[in-house]
Every structure is written in C-alpha cells, then in structure tokens.
Amino acid sequence: MVFVRQKLLTMRELVTIQVGTYANFIGSHFWNFQDELLGLAEEPNRDPLFKSSYLDMDVLYRTGETQKGIPTYCPRLLSVGFQGSLGSLNLSGFLYDHIQSPNPDVLTWTGNVARLVAAPHPKNLFLQSLYEEEHGKLDASEDDPASSLTKSIQDIARVECLENDVKFWTDFSKVQYHPQSLYELNNSWTDINKFDNYGIGKDVLSGGLLLEEMNERLRFFIEECDHIQGIQFVVDDFGGFSAAAVEILEDIADEYTNTPVLLYSVRDPCVYANAINQKSIARALHDAVSFSRLSSYCHLMIPVGLPSVRRAFSPLLLVEDHKPYHTSAVYASSMHSISIPFRMQMPGPATSSTFTSGAMDVGEIVHTLSGQSRQNMVTSLAIAMPPPSLIEENNQGTILRNLRSLTPELKEDHEDLLATESLVVQGAFYSDGHRATLSQVEDSLCAAYQREPSKPLFSRLSVALCPLPVPLPFPSIFGSKIGQHGELEYDAVQGVRPRGSLDVESIPMATRLRSSCAIVPFLEKRSGDLRKYGIARGAPGAGLLCDWGFEKDEVDDMGEHLVKLLTAFDPHSGTASDSD
Known part of the structure; x- marks a missing residue:
C-alpha cells in the first residue's frame, strides 16, 4: 500500500451544476454549509477553527455586483429544474432586479387574449425571518436577555416549520444566487412521477433551444474562470433529468475537453418506494441507459442513493426516508467533505502543518482513483x-470500520488488491472533548x-481541522448520543426526539471514495439488463429504446461501454456478453 501525504496547490475555480429536483435538494444543503462557514468566519465568539479553516471559498464563489453597484458573492452554479420548482424564489434570485418572463402573446392572433398567472408561493416562516434579519427588522442582540429569549423562540418555530412544511429546495435555502444560476425547463413535466424515463427527457430537449440556453449560462461561469480545476455535477439519475444532464455533459466534453468532471449520480429513497408501481423492463432499461450515457461523459462517477438512509445510519442518524429534506442533507454532507481538498489554501510557513493537509484538485482525485492499474471511472x-x-x-472501532456506504448494490466482504481510495477527515476528535491535530489523524x-x-x-489522505458546521436549516436527524460538537456520548440516554441545529453546532466527518471490485454487482446489473432487454435477439425492450430515439448501433455502443467498465474490474466478465 502506498500512503500519500500533502501536496500544495494554488486556488483554482470549481463550477457546480445541479440538474433535477433531488439534486437541487442536495445542492441547497451544500450551499447552506458554505454560507454558514462564511458567516462563522466573521463571528468573533465562535470556534476559532472556523475563523482559521484555511478553505478558499473563492474556489466555489464568484464576486460581482448588482446593477446598482452593490457587491455580491454568489455560488458559481448552474441549477436546472422543473418549471415552477423554485417555490417563492424568482428566477433572478433576490439580489438582482426581477427577470421578466418572455411575452407569451401570439402576435398573429387578433382575438381576445386571456393571461392566467399563477399566484407566487408564499415564503415560509424560515424564509420570512431570514428576510427580516437581513433587512434589520429583527433584533438579534445576544447582549439583551429579552432579545436572546425572543430569538430562541423564533429559532424553535423556524425548525418546526422546516420539519413540517418543506416542499421545494428553496424553502430551506439561505443563499443568494446569481440570475444566471437558476434555470427552469419551460413546458416540462411538473409531476416527477411522470418524468420518469430517459426518453421523456430527450423529448423535452429535442428542439435544442433549451439546451442552448443552459449552455449559455454555463459558459458565463466557466469562461470567467482564470484557472478552472473542474466541474462538480449532481444529477437525478432516475428520470428524464439524466437525459438533460447527458446533453450538457456532451457539450462540456466538446467545448472544455481538458476540464475534468466529477459526477454524482443521485437517487431519492422515495424512488425505490415508487418503483413497485413501475414496469420493470422500462425501469431496468432507464437505469442501464442513464448510467451508460452519464458515465461516458464524465471523468469520475459516484453513484449515490440508498433504499433507506435511516436503516444504514440508525441510531446515530434518525432520518425520515420519505423526506427529501432529510435524506439530501446526508448526501450533501458527504459532498461537502469530498470537496474540502479542492479548496484548501496553499499553506504558508506558519500554517503548513497546522490546519489542513492533503490539498488536491479534481484532476488529482480522478488520477488517484482511475489512473492506476485499471482505467475505471x-x-x-x-x-x-x-x-x-x-x-x-x-x-x-476505527474511523475506517465505521464508514457506511452511500452507494447501493455493492459486493460485501470483498478483497481487491488493486483497490485505490481517497479519504477525507475533518474536525476529528482525538479523545473525548479534545480535537485531534493533523499529525494525530495521520x-x-x-x-x-x-x-x-x-x-x-493506493490511498490518499486529506485532513482539515475545521468540522462540518450545522446551520439552522439543517434537519433534525441526529440521535441523542451525538453531542453539541458532534462528539459521541455513549452514556447518553436514548431520547425520542431527534436533535437538530439548535442542539448540535458542528460534527466531524470522514468520507471515502473507493475504486474497487465491490462496484461489480452495480455494473453487472445495468450491463445485464441492457443486454437482456435491449440488445439480445428478440429483446422485449428493443421497441421501447427505439421510441426513446435510440438506433440499434447506439444501443450496441452503450452495451460495449458497460462491458468495458465491467472488464476493468474482472477480465472474465465480458465473455458472456459476446455470446448473446
């Protein structure tokens, strides 16, 4: 085994893309973490680890100004969703003047015209109080006992509101977005249960205009970067949004050939519950086609999405699987942790071994996990x-023994002498109540x-002393054994009420990306389904793939791509496909 320590970097920008409803739920939590870090760094009485995190937020954010010359600091982000999926947030966000929708009137019509405009969704209590705080309408002085008590009562009400009333990903977002960031697929499905296969997604984008509009927005963020290090891409893989993501990825591959793409293919636990009512052939073919197409245009793909998050993490985490607001928070936490090495500041002489260790960019993590003995992604x-x-x-047990998989369909108890991995640890405790130093973690x-x-x-370790902050919009999913700073209190009495951001301020995290033959069952399922239902002689799903717009040679190419991925782990795995 080779164990690699720190390599220094200079700052290089990262562009984020979120495509799909659940992807945007994850993204909303992810950006709340970043917003919380920015706020904690400016508060004098907070944990000094947040003030000295040595994470360069310019990697993820861009500076700018409004039409009125007001400075802004917004995520370098493209978010794509259904029409009407922004809730109370308008397409230009709140920082900039409202963007008017195109005039829908038909100019050749001479008769009467009636325009029907849906009423905007009202802000929930959390968003209302956030607006009032930002505009100085709430007195949040900590020196005044009466004001402090009022704020505590307000916080409790806001937490209850979020636990019961989240419908859109914007309902718990406290981040200001650039007008180029938010994009809705006009005239697209608004019922996610009907937008459930790759073919429907292709139909929505068939005109080409929507794709060009999305690419223009992405181009805005990429071309203003001085030294872009890569793109982190989050996409719902269970429905039509995967087709939209593939179209975007194809253009990225054409226009930005040398820019690595780190792709999270995500799935809401609710999809597994709804799959019982879906036709198995259509579902299997969608999964195979979506995975084959997405993996063809990225440098590193990370499938994420368990049938039950609660079952995997209970009793430490008390997640309600039917709430995207809950489950997406867990996935967003892992995404935040993975991105830590990409934005570690280059240490100076006084800080080189104090706060962070193991900085690397997206290209390096791709090379670590796919550039060794096998060429998988x-x-x-x-x-x-x-x-x-x-x-x-x-x-x-150790941190390694406490890691729980977020990737489904893995092979258990495997041994792979060619496995490679990247491990990120942040905010770890050395012993009860005492934070670990970098050298102690290493x-x-x-x-x-x-x-x-x-x-x-081969293993690569990145360490940051700064823990994961828990902002107020974070859901109440912590068990009673998790303390205020994320320490594990094994003698704590098991409580009935889950704990949230009012009880837990921060938590340590450990996150591992691993390239190994454990992923083989995941690949075999998709390769086998495509061969059985779409490629084999008399395949029952061949007509469906044709309806989705795929020619036979395209389907064959997808099958060959899946076999190639599979063969990288097991040289004998591709032989069966050759005989069909």
Whole structure:
C-alpha cells in the first residue's frame, strides 16, 4: 500500500451544476454549509477553527455586483429544474432586479387574449425571518436577555416549520444566487412521477433551444474562470433529468475537453418506494441507459442513493426516508467533505502543518482513483457521520470500520488488491472533548490501515481541522448520543426526539471514495439488463429504446461501454456478453 501525504496547490475555480429536483435538494444543503462557514468566519465568539479553516471559498464563489453597484458573492452554479420548482424564489434570485418572463402573446392572433398567472408561493416562516434579519427588522442582540429569549423562540418555530412544511429546495435555502444560476425547463413535466424515463427527457430537449440556453449560462461561469480545476455535477439519475444532464455533459466534453468532471449520480429513497408501481423492463432499461450515457461523459462517477438512509445510519442518524429534506442533507454532507481538498489554501510557513493537509484538485482525485492499474471511472462513496474519536474507549472501532456506504448494490466482504481510495477527515476528535491535530489523524489512520486485513493498493489522505458546521436549516436527524460538537456520548440516554441545529453546532466527518471490485454487482446489473432487454435477439425492450430515439448501433455502443467498465474490474466478465 502506498500512503500519500500533502501536496500544495494554488486556488483554482470549481463550477457546480445541479440538474433535477433531488439534486437541487442536495445542492441547497451544500450551499447552506458554505454560507454558514462564511458567516462563522466573521463571528468573533465562535470556534476559532472556523475563523482559521484555511478553505478558499473563492474556489466555489464568484464576486460581482448588482446593477446598482452593490457587491455580491454568489455560488458559481448552474441549477436546472422543473418549471415552477423554485417555490417563492424568482428566477433572478433576490439580489438582482426581477427577470421578466418572455411575452407569451401570439402576435398573429387578433382575438381576445386571456393571461392566467399563477399566484407566487408564499415564503415560509424560515424564509420570512431570514428576510427580516437581513433587512434589520429583527433584533438579534445576544447582549439583551429579552432579545436572546425572543430569538430562541423564533429559532424553535423556524425548525418546526422546516420539519413540517418543506416542499421545494428553496424553502430551506439561505443563499443568494446569481440570475444566471437558476434555470427552469419551460413546458416540462411538473409531476416527477411522470418524468420518469430517459426518453421523456430527450423529448423535452429535442428542439435544442433549451439546451442552448443552459449552455449559455454555463459558459458565463466557466469562461470567467482564470484557472478552472473542474466541474462538480449532481444529477437525478432516475428520470428524464439524466437525459438533460447527458446533453450538457456532451457539450462540456466538446467545448472544455481538458476540464475534468466529477459526477454524482443521485437517487431519492422515495424512488425505490415508487418503483413497485413501475414496469420493470422500462425501469431496468432507464437505469442501464442513464448510467451508460452519464458515465461516458464524465471523468469520475459516484453513484449515490440508498433504499433507506435511516436503516444504514440508525441510531446515530434518525432520518425520515420519505423526506427529501432529510435524506439530501446526508448526501450533501458527504459532498461537502469530498470537496474540502479542492479548496484548501496553499499553506504558508506558519500554517503548513497546522490546519489542513492533503490539498488536491479534481484532476488529482480522478488520477488517484482511475489512473492506476485499471482505467475505471466509477467509485463507491462511504461516510462516517460522525466518526468515533481516534482513541476509542467504547470498542466502536476505527474511523475506517465505521464508514457506511452511500452507494447501493455493492459486493460485501470483498478483497481487491488493486483497490485505490481517497479519504477525507475533518474536525476529528482525538479523545473525548479534545480535537485531534493533523499529525494525530495521520498517524492514527496509518496505523488503522496497517491493521486492515485487505489494504488498498493506493490511498490518499486529506485532513482539515475545521468540522462540518450545522446551520439552522439543517434537519433534525441526529440521535441523542451525538453531542453539541458532534462528539459521541455513549452514556447518553436514548431520547425520542431527534436533535437538530439548535442542539448540535458542528460534527466531524470522514468520507471515502473507493475504486474497487465491490462496484461489480452495480455494473453487472445495468450491463445485464441492457443486454437482456435491449440488445439480445428478440429483446422485449428493443421497441421501447427505439421510441426513446435510440438506433440499434447506439444501443450496441452503450452495451460495449458497460462491458468495458465491467472488464476493468474482472477480465472474465465480458465473455458472456459476446455470446448473446
């Protein structure tokens, strides 16, 4: 096993793309984390780790100004969703003047015209109080006991509002967006249960105008970058949005050939519950086509989405699987942790071994996971949220033993001598109540790897002392054994009420991307389904693929791509496909 330590970088920009309803739920939590970090860095009485995090937020954000000359600091983001999916947020956000929709009147019509305009969705209590705070209408002085009590009561009400009333991803977003960031697919489906296959997504984009509009917005963010390091892309993979994502990815591959793409293919647990009512052939073909097409145009693909998040993480996390607001928070936490190495500031002489270690860019993590003995681009994702302390006195095992997979359909108890992985640890505790130093984390993980019965061929470790902040919009999903700063309190009485942002201020995180043969069942399922239902002689789904707009040679190419991915892990796996 090779264990790699720190390599220094200069800042390079990262552009984020979110395509689909659930992808935007994840993105909303992700950007709330960033907004919280920015706020904590400016508050004098907060944990000094947040003030000295040495994370360069310019990697994710851009500076600008409004038409009135007011400075802005907005995510470098393109968000794509259904028409009407922004809730109370308008297409230009709140910073800029409202963007008027195109005039829908038909100029050749000489008769009477009636225009029907839907009433805007009202802001919920959280968004109302956020607006009032930003405009100085709420007195939040911590020195005044009466004001502090009022704020506490307001916070409790806001948490209850979010737990019960979230309908849109914008309902819990506290971030200001640039007008170029928010894009709706006009005239698209508004019922996600009907926008459920790749063919429907292709139909929506068939005219080409919507795709060009999305690409113009993406071009705005990419071409203003001085040294773009890559694109982090989050897409709903279970419906028509995957087709929209593929079209965007194709243009990225054509226009920005050398820009690596890190793709999260995400799935809401509710999809698994609804799949019972869907035709199995159509569902299987969608999954195979979506995965084949998406993986063809990215440099590293991370499938994310469990049938039950609660089952995987209980009792530490008490997630309600039917709430996208809950489950997306877990996935967003892992996405935040993975991106930490991409924005570590280059340390100076006084900080080189104090706050961060293991900086790297998107290209380096792609090379780490796909540039070794095998040329694959599909990895599994696992997290410990939160991990145990390095000196564990309750026989809970090491951080490595507490990682839980977020990628479905993995092979259990596998041994892969060619496995490679990247591990990120942030805000770890050394012992009860004491934060670990960089060297303590590195030494502990080195020792833990040595004790593992199956060691990876290559491992890369990145460490940040700054923990994951828990902003107020974060859902109440923590069990009673998680303390105020994410420490594990094993003697705590198991409570009935889940804990949230009013009880837990921050938590440590450990996140691992792993390239190994554990992903083989995931690949085999999609390759086998495409061969059985779409390619084999008399395949029952061949007509459906034709209806989706695919010629036979295109389907064959997708099948060959899947076999190639599979063969990278098992040289014997492709032989069966050749005989069909």
